[in-house]
Amino acid sequence: MELATTLISHTVWNAVREVGINPNYWYPVSWANELKPGKIMSVVIWQQAIAIYRDETGNLHALEDACPHKGIALHKGEVQGANLVCAYHGWALNGDGKLVDIPYLPPKQKLPCAQARSYPIQEKYNIIWIFPGNPSLAEHCHPPDVPEFDDPNWLMVPIPGHFQAHFSICNENTMDVFHGFLHKELQGWFDPLLINLREGEGKVCADYQVSYRGLLSKFLGLSEQGNQVTTKTVSIQYGYPHYHSSLEGISSLYLMRLPVGPSLTRSFSLLFLKIRLPQWFLSIFRPLLAQIIWNWFLKKFLDQDKEMIESEQRTYLANPQRRYVEINPAIVALQRVIVKQYEQYMQQSNQPGNNGHPDSSAIATDQSQPIKENSIIG
Ligand code: FES
Ligand SMILES: [Fe+2]
Missing domain, CATH: 3.90.380.10 (Naphthalene 1,2-dioxygenase Alpha Subunit; Chain A, domain 1)
Incomplete structure (x- = not known):
């Protein structure tokens, strides 16, 4: 929609200073060359603490920064092979956040069911990107084209x-x-x-x-x-x-x-x-x-x-x-977009059956694409 290029005056709507993010986009968290193989880094996307690590073969993984055993920050742990091992009791989680080893588990005992949330992660343009929203939407959206x-x-x-x-x-x-x-x-x-x-x-x-x-x-x-x-x-x-x-x-x-x-x-x-x-x-x-x-x-x-x-x-x-x-x-247009993105996300999150995640068809977006005529709203 074409907008006028002048405005007499407009009272700024303070709601824009209070809104959260729409998490269904790829967000940058670090320069990629700052995370070497075998190292862990702690990052935060809109108050969600995430431990990212590069395993010994160079692959990146992102897990909620809280051990499923007692909540210890996982970024304090260490990388062993493809796993992240918690600093406290040495429980090992794989890149999907699934518990794969407890070093003191009695031989005949099964591993308990425990898992840390994992996030889609990728590196592009020497930047590490994380998708903090509904993981099923990550493939419908891309970091910007450069x-x-x-x-x-x-x-x-x-x-x-x-x-x-x-x-x-x-x-x-x-x-x-x-x-x-x-x-x-x-x-x-x-x-x-x-x-x-x-x-x-x-x-x-x-x-x-x-x-x-x-x-x-x-x-x-x-x-x-x-x-x-x-x-x-x-x-x-x-x-x-x-x-x-x-x-x-x-x-x-x-x-x-x-x-x-x-x-x-x-x-x-x-x-x-x-x-x-x-x-x-x-x-x-x-x-x-x-x-x-x-x-x-x-x-x-x-x-x-x-x-x-x-x-x-x-x-x-x-x-x-x-x-x-x-x-x-x-x-004013920018503020409108920021508020609308947040409201749209909150509305879709609150719909019954969405389990905190908006419907994929409704929110799928492509950050790499410029404005298309058919996407212009009136
Ligand atoms: S708190 Fe992580 S292994 Fe115990
Ligand atoms: Fe400036």
Whole structure:
């Protein structure tokens, strides 16, 4: 549905700061190269503690972080072969969470029936993904497509993010191109104009026209000295629960969001830049270049955003009844999608016979697909 690109003013609906997630999507939990074979890691997706481990043959497994014997956190245990062994009494669970051994079980005694919940897990784009919702829906849904990942013409810069804030506040920061003012000393962008806005089922697409001059313009290769004004279109696609934004084939950002809890959010982003450097140079210095760009340039932008995001959260928590005013219709559309996804999930979870899981045909989604005309809602 096409939406108006201007809004007189709108009172922000605070319900968006209180909603949970729709868990029937793939969520990023770690950079894949940080979990070596034989190691365990503890992660949290919207207050669900999960122990992930890479077995000795390199396969990944995800189990609820609670031993079925006495609830000890499984991430404190150890990996033995393909199993995760609890730190307390040494009970061994396989990758499906099924109890397979008790070291002190009398020889003639059968293993008790005990199982930890397991979660669908996969690695893609050097990110570990978990599907925390109804496991039968996992195969109908995919992490976002990142076609630039294997393309040597792009330089990939991985960007970690950690915010003491609700995921809605973080997501609004990404959709809100009007905050170029914040980055003025870093010579970011200016004169933003929302030129197109569309909303679909679980999606919001916004095109903004923005102008660049100075440091960022030079960095993106828009003008040699960075002293000319260049105007470009930034396209931002929010496909719940992640983002893709692109700048006319010059840069492309995939921002994967991990809501940890009501006031803690992480992100795993992949920024791709068209760098005009010889391939031989890139093949040697690619990781170093990515590290320099992140540490000496992009981190400064992110630190400024983090300060604003966390300030917004603190003020909200001090008085959740306080009202705020918004004039960017893209933010209002985004809030609508976030609330709707949660409500839709809760409604389907509460239907009799669903056993806490929504019906697969009703909620099946594909995070890798762009908005299709027939998915647009009125
Ligand atoms: S609590 Fe895990 S083995 Fe006893
Ligand atoms: Fe920003």
